[in-house]
Amino acid sequence: MPHMHLDTARITWLHTPTLNVRSAARRIGVLLFDGFWLLGPGTVVEMFQTANELSGSRAGEEPPYEVQFLSMDGGSVASSSSARIWTDRIDTRYGSGFDVLFIAGGYGAHEAALDERLLGWLRSVQTRTRAIETIGEGRLVLEAAGPVEHDGLQMNRYLGSATTDAARSAANDRNDCARSALMFIKRDLGAELARSVADRVMPGMAATWVPLPAEGGTLSVAEKIRAAARWMEANCDRPVSVADAAQVAAMSERNFLRRFKHEMQVTPSxxxxxxxxxxxxxxxxxxxxxxxxxxxxxxxxxxxxxxxxxxxxxxxxxxxxxxxxxxxxxx
CATH class of the missing domain: 1.10.10.60 (Homeodomain-like)
Known part of the structure; x- marks a missing residue:
């Protein structure tokens, strides 16, 4: 049986809507269980690791992302193809939540959806996690945990229905995970870096998945301002200048200041x-x-x-x- 040992990638922000607790990096969790599809979670790690490499953190700074593979009991977890991934055990260390939590797909999700220990942990961590992304059948695990009322939580369920074509399902997992990861990278680090990540990991897809404002031309002024506001929130534990925020909105500083005050009813500062x-x-x-x-x-x-x-x-x-x-x- 092949054995793939991937040490937890130091790929290091911990943002939680309830606590807003931050570390030096954004925490990305990938929840695995026996029988998971490998391609989707692997793409998640590759995307955020590439973002770390391309972001060029200054000396002494942590990389922008920390990605952690998790499972109920920790240790080696077998994928549907019998490749094994090393995981951290779910415990109180992860009770403070994640910036994004991905839940793997695969046939093993059916059994995972019956694991009350796992579901209990998922219910508790939902209220302290900014966004949850399910991959394929991973939606079954999240649905089994039940809804949690939480205004700040974003839940995206790619692959609304599982396909019986294994090859097509794996390809969909990879594409959906790549798009999802790029959405967060663009939010945190900007469109240009997200395009560079897409070019390296999924050559030829950057223009489609991460159009620059000049190419897309579809964002309204209000959407640009809200995107800049989200970027300011995501980076508020670091030095943030009006010039940086204006660049995110693709506006001049003077126009950005005027538009921001009109849209948000307060100045950027x-x-x-x-x-x-x-x-x-x-x-x-x-x-x-x-x-x-x-x-x-x-x-x-x-x-x-x-x-x-x-x-x-x-x-x-x-x-x-x-x-x-x-x-x-x-x-």
């Missing part, structure tokens, strides 16, 4: 501050992290600056906010 403040509030409520560390992770610099922002906006210190929010939660 105020919007970014609101996002950072919300993240800091969630950190204070849900974690025991010291204020200085929260300030760094929320992009507000240091504890003194965060304290000034809190006093100006909320007439409270961060410590007072933490105490009051926990009293309210316990009440």
């Amino acid at each position: 105020d919007y970014l501050l609101q996002v950072r403040l919300r993240i800091a509030c969630n950190f204070l409520t849900e974690t025991e992290l010291p204020v200085d560390k929260i300030a760094r992770r929320s992009g507000t610099g240091n504890g003194d600056r965060l304290a000034k922002i809190f006093r100006k906006r909320m007439a409270l210190s961060p410590t007072e906010y933490r105490a009051r929010s926990r009293v309210a939660t316990e009440a």
Whole structure:
């Protein structure tokens, strides 16, 4: 039996809609089980690993993505073709959620959909995960876990019905996973880098899957502004300039400032501050992290600056906010 050992790719943002907890990189989870289709998850890893390589992180910085293969019990998991992938065990380390969680497809999904331990973990992690992407039959696992009311959660189910043609199913898995990964890479790192990733991993598909604004010409001004706002939110733990955001929207700085204020009812700097403040509030409520560390992770610099922002906006210190929010939660 062939054995493929893929160490968990250090391919390192942890964004959760409820907690907005961030690490140095965006966390991508790929949930596997015995009998999964290999091609789809393999494409996910290849896309994000390539994005890491092409992003050219500055010295001392973490790469933008960390991808982790996961399974219920960890260790070696056999694919439908008997190739084996090494996985991390699902446990409390992953209770804080993911930026994106992919659920593998394959015939093994039918049995996985009956595993109450797995379903229980999936229910708990959904509320702390920004987006869930199912691959083929992986939708059966997510459906078995049941719906979770969560306004910030995006769920995409590619391959709405499983095909009986194994070759066609595998090809669809690869294409759908590539498009899905590129959507997130474009959101986080921009269209040009996403096109470069597509060119390297899926030659000839870049123009179709990641059209540049000049080629597509279909985005309205409002859509461009919202895309820039999402990019600002995704990168708010890093230095963000108006020039960078304007480039995402493919506008001049002056036009971007005017259009953003009209569309969002606040200036870009105020919007970014609101996002950072919300993240800091969630950190204070849900974690025991010291204020200085929260300030760094929320992009507000240091504890003194965060304290000034809190006093100006909320007439409270961060410590007072933490105490009051926990009293309210316990009440």
